[in-house]
Amino acid sequence: MVRRIPQDPIVRDLVNMVRQSQFNRRALLRGGAVGAAGAGALALSACAGGGGGGAAQGDGSAGSIVWGNWTYYLDYDEETGTWPTLDAFMAQTNIGVEYIEDIDDNNTFYGKIKDQLALDQFTGYDTITLTDWMNGRLIQDGQIQELDAANMPNTKNLLPSLLNSLDIDPGRKFTMPWQAPASGFVWNTEAVPNGIMTLDDFLRPELKGKVGVLTEMRDTMGIIMSAQGVDVAGTWGDTEFDAALQWLDDAIKSGQISQIKGNSYTQDLEQDVTLAAIAWTGDIAILNAEQGERWTLEVPESGGMITADSFTVPNGTSAENKALVEELINYYYEPEVAAEVADYVWFVTPVVGAQEAMEKVNPDQVNNPLIFPDEEMSSRLKGFRTLTPQEDKKYTSDFNKVLGL
Numbered sequence: 001m002v003r004r005i006p007q008d009p010i011v012r013d014l015v016n017m018v019r020q021s022q023f024n025r026r027a028l029l030r031g032g033a034v035g036a037a038g039a040g041a042l043a044l045s046a047c048a049g050g051g052g053g054g055a056a057q058g059d060g061s062a063g064s065i066v067w068g069n070w071t072y073y074l075d076y077d078e079e080t081g082t083w084p085t086l087d088a089f090m091a092q093t094n095i096g097v098e099y100i101e102d103i104d105d106n107n108t109f110y111g112k113i114k115d116q117l118a119l120d121q122f123t124g125y126d127t128i129t130l131t132d133w134m135n136g137r138l139i140q141d142g143q144i145q146e147l148d149a150a151n152m153p154n155t156k157n158l159l160p161s162l163l164n165s166l167d168i169d170p171g172r173k174f175t176m177p178w179q180a181p182a183s184g185f186v187w188n189t190e191a192v193p194n195g196i197m198t199l200d201d202f203l204r205p206e207l208k209g210k211v212g213v214l215t216e217m218r219d220t221m222g223i224i225m226s227a228q229g230v231d232v233a234g235t236w237g238d239t240e241f242d243a244a245l246q247w248l249d250d251a252i253k254s255g256q257i258s259q260i261k262g263n264s265y266t267q268d269l270e271q272d273v274t275l276a277a278i279a280w281t282g283d284i285a286i287l288n289a290e291q292g293e294r295w296t297l298e299v300p301e302s303g304g305m306i307t308a309d310s311f312t313v314p315n316g317t318s319a320e321n322k323a324l325v326e327e328l329i330n331y332y333y334e335p336e337v338a339a340e341v342a343d344y345v346w347f348v349t350p351v352v353g354a355q356e357a358m359e360k361v362n363p364d365q366v367n368n369p370l371i372f373p374d375e376e377m378s379s380r381l382k383g384f385r386t387l388t389p390q391e392d393k394k395y396t397s398d399f400n401k402v403l404g405l
Helices: 009-020 036-048 084-093 106-118 132-140 153-157 199-203 217-227 238-253 265-270 281-291 319-332 335-345 354-361 375-379 389-403
Strands: 064-070 096-103 127-131 176-179 182-188 211-214 257-261 276-280 295-298 304-306 309-312
Touching (some): 084 319, 084 335, 132 309, 182 281, 199 238, 211 265, 217 276, 238 257
Parallel strands (some): 064 127
Antiparallel strands (some): 176 309, 182 295
């Protein structure tokens, strides 16, 4: 069977780059090699300090902070069991950082700290990097502190496209992007030779029972709504949302869509349980690098989704520790440091200058569009507007009901 070359020249370049790369980092990113128990064990090792993370470097004489982040979302050295850029920060500043890989889902994590947030008590974390839609909720509820730009001069390097991408936080007074995940279409290149160019391509008879979507509402619904002509970053309401939800409901009830997953969706791709899906771009690039380019990734013409996971400081964090967090943020906005992180995580970096810095870190990554999208690709990536609390509750409930969650 003839293998289809990606039509998107940007993604085609990525495939060629991956073909030539020496890529040996973690299969664990996808949750495929370890189950929940394995991920939990890693999170515990990060809390414990020593080689697995925690306040491993820096004597803490300048103070110490706790950073809660998603799993596999910071450059990690498998041989030494350390996070090189974080260790360098601690050594440079003598600020101790307890780094805890404790976020696996926005709502689940929020549930752990919502009582402390409501009372302005210390949450157990001085800074957390939740997704911007959740950060929007925290801003609406007055539960996070305004950042001091004077302590973060390097944030002048923030990508202009992200400065106002969170509509409820124009100018990024309360949030500062850590990384910017994107989503689009993916398919098994050999099994689906004609590819997935439009939303309705998922409905082809030969794909029945082999289509997957994400449990993250804004990615799945945002892509469906965009395909139906809705500007998901603009003005829309129940009519537009319900029309997209009806498409999804019909596809699930008919058996066309059978796989509805969070991070574990990549296992279904690997096992050919899913042949076509809505997926996160960085995951697919890693799968291809590890398993020989079995999948094709496209950001559809109708629009893919992009958001940011951003640093925030809860109200319960002390003023002294807030200043230390701002020093940490400033450090990660150094282009050289951002390039080191991007070389590991493969998501869009928010830092201007990181692409040039990547020349020294890993020249093979300089033209990786998943880290450094050009204007054409960026124009197809849309942000999901901030929902009111009432909308969030209603739409999340309706979406989960259709998914059977």
